[in-house]
Amino acid sequence: MKVVIINYGAGNIQSIKFALKRLGVEAILSDDETEIMNADKVIFPGVGEASSAMQKLKGSGLDKVIPTLKQPVLGICLGMQLLCNSSEEGKTEGLGIFDVDVLKFSTSVKVPQIGWNQIQNLKSELFKDISENEFMYLVHSFYAPLCEETIGTTEYGIQYSSALQKDNFYGVQFHPEKSSKAGEQVLQNFLNL
């Protein structure tokens, strides 16, 4: 299986590569359109700030490539947020796969949310063998509200989307690569799609 991690200079992708390696898959880091198009599975990572990440995607033309992908795509953290319509962070537009606008957490909770929180209302093959209320590791200041494409929710002051899906596009707000065995199971499920 050919797994490509989109490399657009956004954050820590080493960890995702290592997590896949622990599952027996040697992923390729690439920003090459053909390579990405020909992958069996594509992972769209992201750590950092939304508007500068979007700039980088535009700079390399990947903003045009990603929405055309037909194979399973998994956006992680900022990657998931960039697949939404827009983000309040840096007032940036997104790739518009998920029909929802990313907002900042209110100051009634500590921001960023850092740590292990539970995922609930799970509905997707992505969560096969994952129990309701399983803990996943999250680090973020912005969130996707609940919407039609929500396939998992988390509570932090409010209920929000910790996972989204539309057609072949999947997004998770948590870091499966850092979420112990449960996170590895999610990655394995994605590879099995």
Next chain:
Amino acid sequence: MLSKRIIPCLDIKNGRTVKGINFLDLRDAGDPVELAKFYSENGADELVFLDISATAERRKTLAALVLKVAETINIPFTVGGGISSVVDVEILLNNGADKVSINSAAVKNPQLINELASKFGSQCIVVAIDAKLIKGKWIVHLVGGKVPTDLDLFDWAKEVEQRGAGEILFTSMDHDGTKNGFANEALAKLSTGLNIPIIASGGAGTIQHFTDTFKVGKADAALAASVFHFKEITISELKNELQTQGIPVRI
């Protein structure tokens, strides 16, 4: 519900763990990777690696170690100790560290916090603060607590938050090593006065101390070293008790 985090801390010197590790069931108790793996498989929520080497090769050794740790464990980890520039941070994050912790460099050059937060995001910038209660005031200290500054803990913590730190790791030097419990009064003041997570450090001796630091100290996470390294407390028994006490933990 967001859970409270339990964080073992590993002191690293020249790529090896130091300061009292007593893990007879490990093949090599001095190997940080092996110890990290043990903790990650036994309920730790995060790990902190604190590099205390003073050699010229420290950067290279630490970078290589971070890469090996990232390859091996499946939970987040923070690296700290002598980090003083954007380049230092870039290397560690690129090698797979999730967060970096800065201490003295932030006091000497507070602008560094802004630079790091804007380049890498607040979520990966932890500012560590060592402080000591002197004549009723919490005074920030540097160089592993040896050198006093003229900074007040609460003023400095506020400034650090405003400059973009994502988290504060507060060590009370009055409590560190005593095993008499965490500095809960100061912790509660930090935790309620700021809107970023606070990690309690210094003073863990019993399970009750952890309960107190979450309930009384309102800490978001608790860090400890020797009680875990010497297996005086196992993470699973600790978490079971915290759960019984109504504190949200990941089990």
